[in-house]
Amino acid sequence: MTIDDPQALAQVTAAFHEYERALMEDDLQAMDALFHDAPTTNRYGVGEVLYGIDAIRAFRKGRCGSPQRRLGKVAITVYGDNFATADAEFFRDGSDRRGRQSQSWVRFADGWKVVSAHVSLEGATS
Template sequence: MERNSPEVIAEVTAAFEGYERALVANDVEAMLGYFAPEAVRFGIADQQVGIEEQRRWRLAQAPLPPGRRLKDTIISTYGESTATVTTLFGYPGRDVLGRQTQAWARLPEGWRIITAHVSEPTG
Protein backbone atom coordinates (compact mmCIF):
# COMPACT_ATOMS: atom_id res chain seq x y z
CA MET A 1 0.00 0.00 0.00
CA GLU A 2 1.37 3.36 -0.98
CA ARG A 3 1.16 5.97 1.75
CA ASN A 4 1.05 9.71 1.14
CA SER A 5 0.98 9.58 -2.64
CA PRO A 6 1.39 13.17 -3.86
CA GLU A 7 -1.48 12.72 -6.33
CA VAL A 8 -3.88 11.43 -3.68
CA ILE A 9 -2.81 14.11 -1.20
CA ALA A 10 -3.57 16.74 -3.87
CA GLU A 11 -7.06 15.28 -4.42
CA VAL A 12 -7.88 15.16 -0.69
CA THR A 13 -6.43 18.64 -0.19
CA ALA A 14 -8.75 19.99 -2.89
CA ALA A 15 -11.76 18.26 -1.29
CA PHE A 16 -10.83 19.47 2.20
CA GLU A 17 -10.36 23.06 0.97
CA GLY A 18 -13.75 22.92 -0.75
CA TYR A 19 -15.37 21.72 2.45
CA GLU A 20 -13.63 24.46 4.44
CA ARG A 21 -14.87 27.14 2.00
CA ALA A 22 -18.43 25.84 2.35
CA LEU A 23 -18.10 25.76 6.16
CA VAL A 24 -16.84 29.34 6.37
CA ALA A 25 -19.56 30.51 3.94
CA ASN A 26 -22.22 28.61 5.95
CA ASP A 27 -23.32 26.91 2.72
CA VAL A 28 -25.12 23.98 4.34
CA GLU A 29 -25.93 22.05 1.17
CA ALA A 30 -22.36 22.39 -0.10
CA MET A 31 -21.02 21.26 3.31
CA LEU A 32 -23.28 18.24 3.35
CA GLY A 33 -22.13 17.32 -0.14
CA TYR A 34 -18.72 16.49 1.31
CA PHE A 35 -20.14 13.89 3.72
CA ALA A 36 -21.03 10.27 3.03
CA PRO A 37 -24.75 9.71 3.68
CA GLU A 38 -24.05 7.53 6.75
CA ALA A 39 -21.27 9.72 8.17
CA VAL A 40 -20.96 10.15 11.92
CA ARG A 41 -19.96 13.59 13.20
CA PHE A 42 -19.10 14.49 16.79
CA GLY A 43 -18.96 18.22 17.51
CA ILE A 44 -18.07 20.26 20.56
CA ALA A 45 -21.43 19.64 22.25
CA ASP A 46 -23.34 17.62 19.65
CA GLN A 47 -23.37 14.51 17.52
CA GLN A 48 -25.08 13.49 14.32
CA VAL A 49 -25.44 10.11 12.65
CA GLY A 50 -26.29 10.33 8.99
CA ILE A 51 -26.78 13.22 6.63
CA GLU A 52 -30.36 14.09 7.68
CA GLU A 53 -29.41 14.56 11.34
CA GLN A 54 -26.49 16.69 10.24
CA ARG A 55 -28.73 18.75 7.92
CA ARG A 56 -31.18 19.51 10.76
CA TRP A 57 -28.34 20.40 13.11
CA ARG A 58 -26.48 22.62 10.65
CA LEU A 59 -29.63 24.51 9.63
CA ALA A 60 -30.25 25.33 13.30
CA GLN A 61 -26.69 26.61 13.92
CA ALA A 62 -25.44 30.15 13.62
CA PRO A 63 -22.66 30.75 11.08
CA LEU A 64 -19.07 30.46 12.27
CA PRO A 65 -17.48 33.59 13.70
CA PRO A 66 -15.56 35.57 11.06
CA GLY A 67 -11.83 35.09 10.63
CA ARG A 68 -11.55 31.32 11.06
CA ARG A 69 -7.96 30.23 10.59
CA LEU A 70 -6.36 26.80 10.35
CA LYS A 71 -3.01 25.75 11.77
CA ASP A 72 -0.89 22.62 11.47
CA THR A 73 -3.14 20.87 8.95
CA ILE A 74 -1.87 17.36 8.21
CA ILE A 75 -3.26 15.22 5.40
CA SER A 76 -2.23 11.56 5.36
CA THR A 77 -3.30 9.04 2.73
CA TYR A 78 -3.37 5.26 2.80
CA GLY A 79 -3.57 3.69 -0.62
CA GLU A 80 -5.78 5.30 -3.23
CA SER A 81 -9.01 5.50 -1.24
CA THR A 82 -8.47 6.39 2.43
CA ALA A 83 -7.21 9.57 4.07
CA THR A 84 -7.18 11.47 7.34
CA VAL A 85 -7.13 15.22 7.85
CA THR A 86 -6.23 16.76 11.19
CA THR A 87 -6.04 20.47 11.87
CA LEU A 88 -6.21 23.08 14.57
CA PHE A 89 -8.60 26.00 14.12
CA GLY A 90 -9.08 29.33 15.79
CA TYR A 91 -10.78 32.70 15.60
CA PRO A 92 -9.53 36.26 16.14
CA GLY A 93 -9.53 37.35 19.77
CA ARG A 94 -9.55 33.78 21.13
CA ASP A 95 -6.45 32.11 22.50
CA VAL A 96 -7.92 28.59 22.49
CA LEU A 97 -7.39 26.46 19.39
CA GLY A 98 -9.94 23.81 18.54
CA ARG A 99 -9.15 20.46 16.99
CA GLN A 100 -10.73 18.86 13.94
CA THR A 101 -10.19 15.34 12.63
CA GLN A 102 -11.81 13.84 9.55
CA ALA A 103 -11.58 10.43 7.92
CA TRP A 104 -12.12 10.58 4.15
CA ALA A 105 -12.87 7.77 1.70
CA ARG A 106 -12.91 7.74 -2.08
CA LEU A 107 -16.46 6.71 -2.93
CA PRO A 108 -17.99 6.34 -6.42
CA GLU A 109 -19.20 9.96 -6.17
CA GLY A 110 -15.76 11.24 -5.08
CA TRP A 111 -13.92 11.97 -1.83
CA ARG A 112 -16.32 12.09 1.14
CA ILE A 113 -15.97 12.51 4.90
CA ILE A 114 -17.00 9.26 6.58
CA THR A 115 -16.47 10.43 10.16
CA ALA A 116 -15.52 13.73 11.78
CA HIS A 117 -14.70 14.94 15.27
CA VAL A 118 -14.42 18.54 16.46
CA SER A 119 -13.33 19.54 19.97
CA GLU A 120 -12.05 22.48 21.96
CA PRO A 121 -10.08 22.31 25.20
CA THR A 122 -11.98 23.62 28.20
CA GLY A 123 -9.10 25.38 29.88
Template structure:
Protein backbone atom coordinates (compact mmCIF):
# COMPACT_ATOMS: atom_id res chain seq x y z
CA UNK A 1 0.00 0.00 0.00
CA UNK A 2 1.26 3.49 -0.82
CA UNK A 3 1.65 5.64 2.27
CA UNK A 4 -0.18 8.97 2.05
CA UNK A 5 3.18 10.67 2.59
CA UNK A 6 4.43 9.04 -0.62
CA UNK A 7 1.74 10.71 -2.73
CA UNK A 8 3.01 13.78 -4.57
CA UNK A 9 6.63 13.54 -3.52
CA UNK A 10 8.12 16.79 -4.85
CA UNK A 11 11.32 15.16 -6.11
CA UNK A 12 9.37 12.57 -8.09
CA UNK A 13 7.09 15.24 -9.54
CA UNK A 14 10.15 17.25 -10.64
CA UNK A 15 11.72 14.19 -12.30
CA UNK A 16 8.53 13.26 -14.13
CA UNK A 17 7.91 16.88 -15.16
CA UNK A 18 11.37 16.94 -16.74
CA UNK A 19 10.78 13.65 -18.57
CA UNK A 20 7.33 14.80 -19.72
CA UNK A 21 8.87 18.05 -20.98
CA UNK A 22 11.43 16.11 -23.02
CA UNK A 23 8.67 13.88 -24.40
CA UNK A 24 6.63 16.93 -25.40
CA UNK A 25 9.68 18.52 -27.04
CA UNK A 26 10.27 15.34 -29.07
CA UNK A 27 6.60 15.35 -30.09
CA UNK A 28 6.71 18.98 -31.23
CA UNK A 29 9.96 18.42 -33.17
CA UNK A 30 8.52 15.11 -34.36
CA UNK A 31 11.48 12.95 -33.48
CA UNK A 32 10.10 9.39 -33.67
CA UNK A 33 13.33 7.86 -32.37
CA UNK A 34 13.21 10.03 -29.24
CA UNK A 35 9.48 9.37 -28.84
CA UNK A 36 10.09 5.62 -29.05
CA UNK A 37 12.70 5.98 -26.33
CA UNK A 38 10.17 7.46 -23.92
CA UNK A 39 7.84 4.45 -24.14
CA UNK A 40 8.48 1.32 -22.12
CA UNK A 41 10.15 -1.26 -24.36
CA UNK A 42 7.73 -4.03 -23.51
CA UNK A 43 4.80 -5.82 -25.11
CA UNK A 44 2.62 -4.57 -22.23
CA UNK A 45 3.03 -0.88 -23.16
CA UNK A 46 -0.29 0.59 -24.35
CA UNK A 47 -1.21 3.69 -26.32
CA UNK A 48 -4.84 4.52 -27.05
CA UNK A 49 -4.86 7.30 -29.62
CA UNK A 50 -7.50 9.35 -31.35
CA UNK A 51 -8.24 6.59 -33.86
CA UNK A 52 -5.99 3.68 -32.91
CA UNK A 53 -5.37 1.22 -30.10
CA UNK A 54 -1.75 0.13 -29.92
CA UNK A 55 -0.46 -2.75 -27.81
CA UNK A 56 3.25 -3.19 -27.22
CA UNK A 57 6.29 -1.03 -27.87
CA UNK A 58 6.79 -2.43 -31.37
CA UNK A 59 3.25 -1.44 -32.44
CA UNK A 60 3.66 2.03 -30.93
CA UNK A 61 7.00 2.54 -32.68
CA UNK A 62 5.63 1.30 -36.03
CA UNK A 63 2.70 3.70 -35.75
CA UNK A 64 5.01 6.63 -35.02
CA UNK A 65 6.91 5.91 -38.23
CA UNK A 66 3.72 6.34 -40.30
CA UNK A 67 2.77 9.72 -38.84
CA UNK A 68 3.66 13.27 -39.76
CA UNK A 69 4.59 16.04 -37.37
CA UNK A 70 1.73 17.26 -35.22
CA UNK A 71 0.88 20.95 -35.38
CA UNK A 72 2.20 22.96 -32.47
CA UNK A 73 -0.14 22.65 -29.54
CA UNK A 74 -0.75 24.50 -26.34
CA UNK A 75 -0.91 22.53 -23.11
CA UNK A 76 -3.02 23.58 -20.16
CA UNK A 77 -4.11 22.16 -16.83
CA UNK A 78 -1.16 19.77 -16.76
CA UNK A 79 -1.27 17.80 -13.52
CA UNK A 80 1.31 15.33 -12.26
CA UNK A 81 0.47 12.99 -9.40
CA UNK A 82 3.36 11.00 -7.97
CA UNK A 83 2.37 7.60 -6.61
CA UNK A 84 5.21 6.43 -4.42
CA UNK A 85 8.79 6.87 -5.68
CA UNK A 86 8.42 4.88 -8.89
CA UNK A 87 5.15 5.80 -10.60
CA UNK A 88 3.23 8.89 -11.64
CA UNK A 89 0.18 9.92 -13.62
CA UNK A 90 0.43 12.88 -16.00
CA UNK A 91 -2.79 14.40 -17.28
CA UNK A 92 -3.04 17.43 -19.53
CA UNK A 93 -5.39 19.19 -21.88
CA UNK A 94 -4.17 20.45 -25.24
CA UNK A 95 -5.40 22.49 -28.16
CA UNK A 96 -4.06 22.78 -31.70
CA UNK A 97 -3.93 26.18 -33.42
CA UNK A 98 -7.17 26.87 -35.29
CA UNK A 99 -8.95 23.89 -33.73
CA UNK A 100 -11.62 24.63 -31.14
CA UNK A 101 -11.63 21.08 -29.81
CA UNK A 102 -9.99 20.39 -26.47
CA UNK A 103 -7.77 17.33 -26.41
CA UNK A 104 -6.93 15.25 -23.38
CA UNK A 105 -3.83 13.21 -22.76
CA UNK A 106 -3.20 10.84 -19.87
CA UNK A 107 0.04 8.99 -19.30
CA UNK A 108 1.22 6.57 -16.64
CA UNK A 109 4.96 6.88 -16.11
CA UNK A 110 7.08 4.31 -14.25
CA UNK A 111 10.68 4.46 -13.10
CA UNK A 112 12.55 1.76 -14.99
CA UNK A 113 16.26 0.86 -14.74
CA UNK A 114 16.87 3.10 -17.78
CA UNK A 115 14.83 5.99 -16.34
CA UNK A 116 11.23 7.23 -16.48
CA UNK A 117 9.12 5.65 -19.22
CA UNK A 118 5.50 5.84 -20.37
CA UNK A 119 3.82 2.49 -19.73
CA UNK A 120 0.31 3.55 -20.78
CA UNK A 121 -1.08 6.54 -22.66
CA UNK A 122 -4.49 7.73 -23.79
CA UNK A 123 -5.24 10.64 -26.14
CA UNK A 124 -8.74 11.84 -27.00
CA UNK A 125 -10.76 14.90 -27.84
CA UNK A 126 -13.58 16.13 -25.69
CA UNK A 127 -16.48 16.46 -28.06
CA UNK A 128 -19.13 18.95 -27.08
CA UNK A 129 -22.67 17.63 -27.42
CA UNK A 130 -25.89 19.49 -26.82
CA UNK A 131 -28.47 17.45 -24.96
Protein backbone atom coordinates (compact mmCIF):
# COMPACT_ATOMS: atom_id res chain seq x y z
CA MET A 1 0.00 0.00 0.00
CA THR A 2 1.24 3.45 -0.87
CA ILE A 3 1.33 5.97 1.97
CA ASP A 4 1.06 9.67 1.05
CA ASP A 5 0.94 9.48 -2.73
CA PRO A 6 1.86 13.09 -3.59
CA GLN A 7 -1.15 13.72 -5.85
CA ALA A 8 -3.68 12.26 -3.40
CA LEU A 9 -2.02 14.07 -0.48
CA ALA A 10 -2.27 17.38 -2.35
CA GLN A 11 -5.96 16.72 -3.10
CA VAL A 12 -6.86 15.89 0.51
CA THR A 13 -4.82 18.81 1.82
CA ALA A 14 -6.65 21.18 -0.53
CA ALA A 15 -10.03 19.73 0.52
CA PHE A 16 -9.09 20.06 4.20
CA HIS A 17 -8.17 23.74 3.79
CA GLU A 18 -11.31 24.39 1.74
CA TYR A 19 -13.35 22.94 4.62
CA GLU A 20 -11.52 25.19 7.09
CA ARG A 21 -12.26 28.22 4.90
CA ALA A 22 -15.92 27.24 4.63
CA LEU A 23 -16.14 26.68 8.39
CA MET A 24 -14.68 30.10 9.22
CA GLU A 25 -16.96 31.82 6.68
CA ASP A 26 -20.07 29.77 7.62
CA ASP A 27 -20.34 28.62 4.00
CA LEU A 28 -22.91 25.88 4.57
CA GLN A 29 -23.06 24.85 0.92
CA ALA A 30 -19.29 24.30 0.74
CA MET A 31 -19.24 22.42 4.06
CA ASP A 32 -22.06 20.17 2.87
CA ALA A 33 -20.23 19.50 -0.39
CA LEU A 34 -17.19 18.27 1.54
CA PHE A 35 -19.10 15.84 3.78
CA HIS A 36 -20.37 12.54 2.34
CA ASP A 37 -24.11 12.84 1.73
CA ALA A 38 -25.22 9.73 3.60
CA PRO A 39 -26.88 8.56 6.81
CA THR A 40 -23.58 6.81 7.67
CA THR A 41 -21.66 10.11 7.94
CA ASN A 42 -21.15 11.06 11.59
CA ARG A 43 -19.76 13.99 13.56
CA TYR A 44 -18.98 14.20 17.27
CA GLY A 45 -18.57 17.79 18.41
CA VAL A 46 -17.64 19.50 21.64
CA GLY A 47 -21.25 19.33 22.83
CA GLU A 48 -23.12 17.31 20.23
CA VAL A 49 -23.29 13.81 18.77
CA LEU A 50 -24.59 13.79 15.21
CA TYR A 51 -25.46 10.62 13.30
CA GLY A 52 -26.12 11.09 9.60
CA ILE A 53 -25.70 13.99 7.22
CA ASP A 54 -29.21 15.32 7.96
CA ALA A 55 -28.35 15.78 11.65
CA ILE A 56 -25.04 17.44 10.72
CA ARG A 57 -26.80 19.85 8.34
CA ALA A 58 -29.47 20.71 10.91
CA PHE A 59 -26.81 21.44 13.53
CA ARG A 60 -24.87 23.72 11.18
CA LYS A 61 -27.98 25.66 10.18
CA GLY A 62 -28.99 26.14 13.80
CA ARG A 63 -25.67 27.29 15.19
CA CYS A 64 -25.21 30.42 13.03
CA GLY A 65 -21.50 29.95 12.47
CA SER A 66 -18.52 28.35 14.10
CA PRO A 67 -16.42 30.08 16.74
CA GLN A 68 -13.46 31.65 14.95
CA ARG A 69 -10.15 29.87 15.36
CA ARG A 70 -6.63 29.47 14.08
CA LEU A 71 -5.06 26.16 13.20
CA GLY A 72 -2.06 24.75 15.00
CA LYS A 73 -0.33 21.60 13.83
CA VAL A 74 -2.09 19.72 11.01
CA ALA A 75 -1.23 16.11 10.11
CA ILE A 76 -2.75 14.62 6.95
CA THR A 77 -1.97 11.07 5.84
CA VAL A 78 -3.29 9.23 2.79
CA TYR A 79 -3.47 5.43 2.89
CA GLY A 80 -3.65 3.81 -0.53
CA ASP A 81 -5.79 5.50 -3.16
CA ASN A 82 -9.06 6.21 -1.39
CA PHE A 83 -8.68 6.80 2.37
CA ALA A 84 -7.08 9.57 4.40
CA THR A 85 -7.01 11.01 7.90
CA ALA A 86 -6.66 14.65 8.86
CA ASP A 87 -5.84 15.60 12.42
CA ALA A 88 -5.51 19.21 13.52
CA GLU A 89 -4.98 21.29 16.61
CA PHE A 90 -6.84 24.58 16.78
CA PHE A 91 -7.14 27.57 19.09
CA ARG A 92 -10.36 29.56 19.34
CA ASP A 93 -10.05 33.34 19.23
CA GLY A 94 -9.57 34.72 22.72
CA SER A 95 -8.50 31.40 24.24
CA ASP A 96 -5.25 29.48 24.66
CA ARG A 97 -7.17 26.24 25.22
CA ARG A 98 -6.27 23.70 22.56
CA GLY A 99 -8.94 22.07 20.43
CA ARG A 100 -8.55 18.89 18.43
CA GLN A 101 -10.19 17.81 15.22
CA SER A 102 -9.98 14.44 13.48
CA GLN A 103 -11.51 13.66 10.12
CA SER A 104 -11.67 10.49 8.04
CA TRP A 105 -11.76 11.22 4.30
CA VAL A 106 -12.78 8.82 1.52
CA ARG A 107 -12.38 9.37 -2.21
CA PHE A 108 -15.71 8.95 -4.00
CA ALA A 109 -16.52 9.45 -7.69
CA ASP A 110 -17.28 13.12 -6.92
CA GLY A 111 -14.11 13.73 -4.91
CA TRP A 112 -12.73 13.49 -1.37
CA LYS A 113 -15.40 13.63 1.35
CA VAL A 114 -15.43 13.52 5.15
CA VAL A 115 -17.21 10.40 6.39
CA SER A 116 -16.44 10.83 10.09
CA ALA A 117 -15.36 13.80 12.19
CA HIS A 118 -14.60 14.42 15.85
CA VAL A 119 -14.03 17.81 17.48
CA SER A 120 -13.07 18.28 21.11
CA LEU A 121 -11.51 20.79 23.46
CA GLU A 122 -8.65 19.78 25.72
CA GLY A 123 -9.91 19.34 29.25
CA ALA A 124 -13.59 19.47 28.22
CA THR A 125 -15.96 17.45 30.38
CA SER A 126 -18.85 17.42 27.91
